[in-house]
Amino acid sequence: MSARNTLVVYLAAISCTLILFSGAGHISATKLIASQQDRQLGELVRVALRRTETAVDHGVNAVEKVASQGPMGCDAQALQAIRLQIYRSGLVKDIRAISANGVIRCSAFSETLEFDKQWPKRSQMIPAGNGGLRLFRVEQFYGTALGVQMDVDDGNSVAGILGLDGALLDIMPAELRPFSNVTLELADGSSIAKARPEPLSGGEGNMTAVNVNSQRYPLRIIVTIEKGALQSWNTDPYWLILTLAGMLGILFGFLLARQIVKPTDPVAALDKAIAGNEFHPYYQPIFELGSRRVTGAEVLARWIKADGTVIPPARFIELAEDTGRIEAMTWNQIERALSDMRAILATNRMFKLSFNIAPRQFLSPEFLPKLEEIVARSSAKPDQITLELTEREAFPDAGQAICAVRRARQKGFKVAIDDVGIGHSGLSQIQRLDVDGLKVDKFFVDAITDDNSATVVIEMLVRLARERGMTLVAEGVEAEAQIEALLSCGVHSGQGYVMAPPLPAMQFLAHYASHEDAGSGRLANQASRGAA
């Protein structure tokens, strides 16, 4: 993978996982903060309730004490004693004697009766437990109070008026205090006290409420908070969680990208490429050195990856040979080349296609029958197919090689020895193999213009070829001077960059058309139309 593609994979993987992890971090941080806020608010409401219950306990005790002494007396001495009790209690504002029909018989502070806006009927009071205790709202001109009434006997009750002020409910933390209110309500919904007398600025829809009911008295505490204020309360963990999630996302993305760009097993990659038809035949013209007329082409494999990268054979042929993948690749190249070159092969019977065949495959008994079968299905005749024996290793069994060459030639195929001069084929082996042609290695062609010994070797090969009726092709011809030198040595056929590098099928067809003699004008037009 190229450095640019690697960078793209890293950037893409890290961005994806960063977004994913940050999203998950945002959701979990929001949930965590919300549940933490719920827990803290629940705790605060319970504190307010406990305070209120303790205050009500206090008032109920005072009333109970009076009631336990029988029907409350209304004489000056009895009222004097009750006033003393009220003074000691602090929380109780007044204690009154109530008759069976709910009428106030007398009050510890008789003046306070004038403060009442109204006194509730017994049926309007809310029973609290089984002890004849009732709670109710007392509306007075200076505010609202909680009434506690306890029955003494069938005809008499004692009622206490408890002043529960807002300070009792002042439980909210400083950050929320201006945006919240705490209300004490009776079970019937009537409000008894508020932490803040003034209403909150936020409308109904922008408020959230938490409430908790008392298990002992028909009372409940309600906390209302502006949503906006709650959203920014105790949100410190948010950024911490988001940062951690982001860092985890980057780490995960990095590991993921490393996994993606990790070099895959080369054999598995080769198999995948074969299955994906990623090996393409390229064609390098073989031409007459004198006339520049193209007489054939050598098929050279190129691995073209999905991203367009072209891999040369030096990077895969040896592995393919060593792992037995070369067979499948060779058949694929032959089939595709016969199809790509169908028109030329059919119209120019002198045109030859050369294929590189590894010795082991060439020697296998299945090779020749399969080749015959494929060629029979194509537009080519066997004598248009040259098998170049590439000798990376020496022929394991010379006798077997001689037989295989003979059989292939009997079927009409041409056989050539590749890399002559540097391969394993010595002169004697070349003679024994009895092939149709030789390909002189680029090594000698490179040296021909300035090294006399190269000329000597080439002239010797020319003589040998002439004697045995073999063709001779010079490989790797890069310069005009080399063409001149080769011609003067008696080599008439060549292949090299001086003419063209290995080309994709369409480009080769166009090249062929422009270098073919006038007789193939029809084909030339056909090919250039195809290339366009």
Ligand code: C2E
């Ligand atoms: P080769 O059969 O000797 O092929 C000639 C090589 O020389 C090719 O290299 C070609 O591109 C290169 N060449 C041609 N003209 C010039 C030139 O003027 N200058 C220079 N510097 N190089 C030139 P390529 O295509 O890289 O192939 C390398 C080798 O891989 C081939 O050597 C052949 O042995 C093997 N090969 C290629 N395709 C196949 C295949 O399909 N099957 C098998 N078994 N072997 C293959």
Ligand code: CA
């Ligand atoms: Ca070759």
Ligand code: CA
């Ligand atoms: Ca060669």
